[in-house]
Amino acid sequence: MVLSERVNTYGQYLLHRYGERVHKIALDAGFTCPNIDGTKGWGGCTFCNNASFSPTAGKQQSDIVAQIKKAREVIARRTGAKRFIAYFQAYTNTYDDIEALESMYRLALAQPGVIGISVGTRPDCVSEDVLELLAGFRRQGMEICLELGLQSAFDHTLVRVNRGHTLAEYRQTAIAARRLGIPLCTHLIVGLPGESDEHWHTSLDVVLEIGTDGLKLHPLHVVKQTVLAHQWRQGGYQPLSKVDYLQIAADLIERTPPHIVFHRVTATASPDILLAPSWCSEKWNVLNGIEQELRRRGARQGNRAGIPYQREEIKDVA
DSSP: OOGGSSOHHHHHHHHHHHHOOOOEEEEEOOOOOOTTBBSSSSSSOOOOOOOGTOOTTTTTOOOHHHHHHHHHHHHHHHHOOOEEEEEEEESSSTSSOHHHHHHHHHHHSSSEEEEEEEEEEEEEEEEEHHHHHHHHHHTOOOEEEEEEEEOOOOHHHHHTTOOOOHHHHHHHHHHHHHTTTEEEEEEESOOTTOOOOHHHHHHHHHHHHHHSSSEEEEEEEEEESSSSHHHTTTTTOOOOOHHHHHHHHHHHHTOOTSSSEEHHHHOOOTTTEEEEGGGGGGGHHHHHHHHHHHHHHHTTTTTTTTTOOOOOOOOOOO
């Protein structure tokens, strides 16, 4: 069972583009976030203990060269890969002055085997200077990707989870990036508090209408030391079941045009911080489950692209 037979995956995209395996190296460059440091708010997103998304987060590992060297050696022993993309992952990786950002990005690009960078950030923290910098790297032949965490197209949900940005800010940044030819990957979370199938399908529709090159789907999971963990303990949040997530992910994949690249269709957290649901520690079981659900349907990515989702009227989409 191979997911890439039914889904346009990022790994296969890179393999076809370069003729060999290309691995992403997750980096923690020591950034913070504007709704953590008080610029926009305190405490961060209600679901965010960043260690659940980045294996190095919280360890103050700002030595980019050392991180790349260590990861490159591990990956080379495991797979023999010789090409890498430096993934600025932890927290908001455009949240600094342009000189500091350029220095960090260039340092990563200068390392042996690194052919590009992927920059994870928020829609409200991407200046024109940042976009011009990334566009310049792309013109030089580097593999560049801007990853924007939207999570939901509903502003009331973004307020509820303390995101600190709006759909309008996402729209503005996404359009500006694509006008400069910067490949864009959009993050969406399935299972946010107060949302249902209709919300997730609408969020996908909005992102596709604005325009994106790639998608990351994340099932919401509860991790330690978060507001969401408190809500879950108090009975105020119920995570999705594995069966529900497999069906929802398959639905969204079917409705996504085949040229869109799926960088991720699930997300996991390590057992030492994961509280619920337990299946979010089982990456490969979830990936296999999505492939099996698509196979059961006789479906693949794009089968239902452009077909309106039958839903009730939902307001609050800008």
